[in-house]
Amino acid sequence: QVQLVQSGAEVKKPGASVKVSCKVFGNTHTKVSIHWVRHSPGKGLEWMGSFDPEDGEFIYAEKFQDRVDLTEDKSTVTSYMQLSNLRSEDTAVYYCARGYCVGGVCYREYFLDYWGQGTLVTVS
């Protein structure tokens, strides 16, 4: 059974940075596409960025391009999302999720089949 386990809640001051981790357990595929999605209070889901193992590229939502940095540690199957220059409107629950597709090659046509438990980041 695939499981994504995220790091714990964080409280940060405006202008600071936060780094959230996401460790993958039970994934039998050699390559994993990890996506980051946030859910702000009273708002919808917002895709932030992801890693595509088919071409080794990180892609980012234009809104976050200047402030978010995604990294991967293949040795520990752990992904990281760092968001810098935090502001109050970044207060949200941040999720990692596994991207998957049916068939051999995805060409970025992933759906998100397993999700982490979420990490609450409070900026205050």
Add this chain to the structure above:
Amino acid sequence: SFVLTQPPSLSVAPGQTARITCGGKNVGGRSVHWYQQKPGQAPVLVVHDDSDRPSGVPERFSGSNSGDTATLTITRVEAGDEADYYCQVWDTDSEHYVFGTGTEVTVL
């Protein structure tokens, strides 16, 4: 960038059918995925690739996609189906994954 529009809310009586729409220009030409999110919980995939159900998702959940509208249908609605529902696509033009605006489903 590509926009997916959903009705903000939908109320349905137990045992009835809920139809949640997801509108976007020529969305029928894309693969649409649907997620259910209950308060305080992570989203759960309920339909992928327009109409396929992951294992463990009840047959009461089904999807369709044509023209400018994708639809998630929940038949024989139960109290446990009360949640927010989001559609999602990959937009090749902007190279972004796009979520719909979300629909809050209330079971009366």
